[in-house]
Amino acid sequence: MARINALATAIPELDFEQDYRRWALLQLEGQREAKLYERMADRSGIEHRWSVLSAQDARLHQGEGLYGGPDAPGTAQRMQIYATAAPELALKAIAKLPDLGRITHIVVSSCTGFVAPGVDQIIARRLGLADDVERVLIGFMGCYAAVTALRTARHIVRSEAEARVLVVTVELSTLHHQQEIDIEPLLAGAQFGDGAAAAIVSASGAGLELHSGIAAALEDSADLITWDIIDTGFKMRLSGDVPNRIAAAIARPEVRAAITGGLDVSQIDAWAIHAGGRSILDAVENGLELARGSLEDSRAVLRECGNMSSSTLMFVLERIMKHQPARGVALAFGPGLAMEGLHFGWTGGD
Missing domain, CATH: 3.40.47.10 (Thiolase/Chalcone synthase)
Incomplete structure (x- = not known):
């Protein structure tokens, strides 16, 4: 049977939760929904959210940069950030795992960006994995993709008993906040942050x-x-x-x-x-x-x-x-x- 032998996670350095709340309230300034937003944010159960952006790049206080304004960057520029930051955050999680051993397969899940060669290939090269490592990239499935990634690893291990699968999830949701003046999308944005995780799935050992x-x-x-x-x-x-x-x-x-x-x-x-x-x-x-x-x-x-x-x-x-x-x-x-x-x-x- 397949089992998760080890699992590690990683978050970026910038905690932007309070800045986002202030920025969202600026978008609703003068509207009666502002107090409702503040009340719902206080009841959200969220105290911290993390972003790969620097505070300066995010320009949270001004409501510019990736968070709107006349010079908001396009999708291409956001994907350039993803192409660099997503592999880095994924590798930060992988580094916390014990000895990887001989990885035979990589399964990567991410819905917040696209790059080719993919995050899976970048990770394999940076880790120095064998050229014959088999790769699966699960994209744009959203929040339940971790289940799909783990089930895929399970199927691999059950069909190849010697397989040792590296499962990675990496999401940079904060690249995609939009300048809005309606409470519903602002509340949706108030849920999301960045994070990555890595796991080893095999047919032996504890887990x-x-x-x-x-x-x-x-x-x-x-x-x-x-x-x-x-x-x-x-x-x-x-x-x-x-x-x-x-x-x-x-x-x-x-x-x-x-x-x-x-x-x-x-x-x-x-x-x-x-x-x-x-x-x-x-x-x-x-x-x-x-x-x-x-x-x-x-x-x-x-x-x-x-x-x-x-x-x-x-x-x-x-x-x-x-x-x-x-x-x-x-x-x-x-x-x-x-x-x-x-x-x-x-x-x-x-």
Whole structure:
């Protein structure tokens, strides 16, 4: 069976949470929504978010640069930043892993940028990996792509017992904040930060064993989360109805059974829920009738880093690995609206 032997995470140096709040309030100045924004930001459960930009480059106080203004850079310039910063942040996470051993495959997930040669090739070269390393790049799937990356690694290991897979997620969401005058997109932007994670998946040794997958797509929900490429980066739409739709979906008996594997929720030791926002975590906790505190690892990641798209779930799993749970469930939500997940449990190794 495939298992995560090691997992490490990395964040950039700039904590821009408070600056973003001040900037967003400037966009709403004179509107009655300003006080609503401030109240909702205070209740978000987010205290820190991190960006690969420097404070000067971000120009947060002036509302210029990547955050709008007459000289806001286009998509090409943002992708130039991604091409340099994404591999650097990914390598920062990889450097925290123990001895990599002989890596046979790389699976990279990222939805916040494009570059060719890809981040996977750049990483392989920088690490000095063998020329015959096999690569998979998972792009533009959004927040649930970490599940897809781990499931892909699981399939590789189950088909090639000697495989040793390096799984990487890297997201630079802060390259794409847009100057807006409406509260909904500003609140959506208030969720996102940058982060990267790296994991080793193999068929031997101790770690989180990866079991069966979970997948569900919600009907009539394609417009709830969208991610469009425009002239000034990628523009996200995150509907406020997402938590209610998630709660309704997981209340369905067949979806609940798929999530729990037919077990009672009390029999599951760990819940790795994508920290997409406080309201999403509340929807999952209430919808599955989980005990208070069941999602503390997810809430801690949200508090300390915000939503880092596909990397977020990896940050949660890093915390959960320390508990060595016998049974666990990982779930993430993203464009579609779709839910992706997998079951897992700690193994002491062979």
